Amino acid sequence: MKMKTIKCEKRLCTCCMEVHEVKTVITRDIATFKEQKVEYDAEYMYCDIAGELYADERQMLENDIRLKDAYRREEGLLTASDITDIRGKYGITQSDLCSLLGWGGKTITRYESHQVQDRAHDTILKKLDSDPEWFISLLNGAKETIAEDAYRRYLKYATLLYEADRDIYLRKAIEADYVRFKGDSLSQGNTELSLDKVVDVIRYFSASSDVTSLYKVKLMKLMWYADSLSYKRRGHAITGLAYQALPMGAVPVGHNSIIDLKDVPCEEIDMGEGIAYHFSLSGEGLEFGSLSDEDIAILNTVIQKLGKMTKDEIVSFMHKERAYMETPPKDTIQFRYSDSLQI
Ligand SMILES: [Zn+2]
Known part of the structure; x- marks a missing residue:
């Protein structure tokens, strides 16, 4: 029989009733439980003198559970x-x-x-x-x-x-939505989608006292400007989001799911004719762990130039972007226009 020794100590051996080195061993046992033959590792003591395996009370209980667990695994039940x-x-x-x-x-x-x-x-x-x-x-x-x-x-x-x-489910759904942009670096600004950065960029804008009345349309524009300015400065965007040209300007693909992500400080406000999404974040010592200093400098420029614009102002400002004007409605806005960005 195959045995693996896991411990050896000098003690009273309750098998032969002598004091000697007693081994604790693991062997492969086979048993039948509910008409199912199962194999499992069992723990015993081994007496060299008598050449016998025996078990104390704890080992008997544990071996019984190991047997039942082996059966449960065979049957696809939880152990x-x-x-x-x-x-x-x-x-x-x-x-x-x-x-x-x-x-x-x-x-x-x-x-x-x-x-x-x-x-x-x-x-x-x-x-x-x-x-x-x-x-x-x-x-x-x-x-x-x-x-x-x-x-x-x-x-x-x-x-x-x-x-x-x-x-986790939301993130998977958004990532699945972005599979179609794989290998299309001009749509995502040479960057892979990072939802951690997306969340932190939203949090950063939401926390700034220089960004006034931040609702969804304005937020989406600020995000596009942040990614475009980043591409203009460094040849790659911050978040990896792809943006569509919609009537009110650039809107990221998956925008409805994005604002539902955990830690996005979004509050739904019932306006009577529909729901408005308001973003604000307060608190001390906020951290934006996924953003680099360079990322933050870009966000600060965007805030400084656009943070105080009203929704209508930022929408009409966006309408003058070459990137927007040259993109057919509903198409993905390419990052290659970033040289002519107005900020
Ligand atoms: Zn013994």
Whole structure:
């Protein structure tokens, strides 16, 4: 039999009842569980004198879980530690998770050790893993049965997970939208799309006291000017966004998703005839980690020249750009016109 020694210490050997060097070993065990033959690594003690493997209580319990986990893997079920990890993501206790799911109070505790969950429960736990929004709705349904401070803590964890998931999804969607520009460096200003920079550029404009009433149309123009000025100065844009020529000037491809990205300080204001998107950011010691000093200098020039313009002023200023005039409506504005940029 193949054994791997992981420890060796002099102690009372409970196999032969002598004191000698006792090895702790890992062997490959084969067992049948629920009519399924499974292989797994088991831990034992080994007595050289008797030539026998034996297990203490802890090892017996752990080997049993290893056997069950091997079975769970074979069957495509979550392992005991997978379930512990899912619970850990939400920071929820075993018994509170049971209340949330309407399961008996010890169910999760048993699933996190030797009891193999049934398939229906397995599906529910997997859904919980991938769907924090669902966790939140279950949590609200079980609010009465969970302590107030615990409820708030779980809600906070789940909300953070939800926002992170949503942001990953949004970023993927925007990036997918940009696949068509691959290899087309004049549309993205010689730069690969960096959504971190996009978010930081928006935050920087939003935080500036020299940018007045910043709504979406104006913001989109400021972004185009920042990328164009960057291209003019250095031969590459800041963000890698591609801009379309729309009636009110340049608008980045994916603009609706971009303003929904996490950390974009966008506030929806109901104007009666529709929703206006207002951008502002306050606070001390704000950081813009993805932007270089050169990037910031460019943003400052844009702010200095255009920050105080009204929406109408900036739209008509943009209409005089050669880049805009020479681009057919709805086409992508090429960065090669940046030499004639008005700023
Ligand atoms: Zn022994």
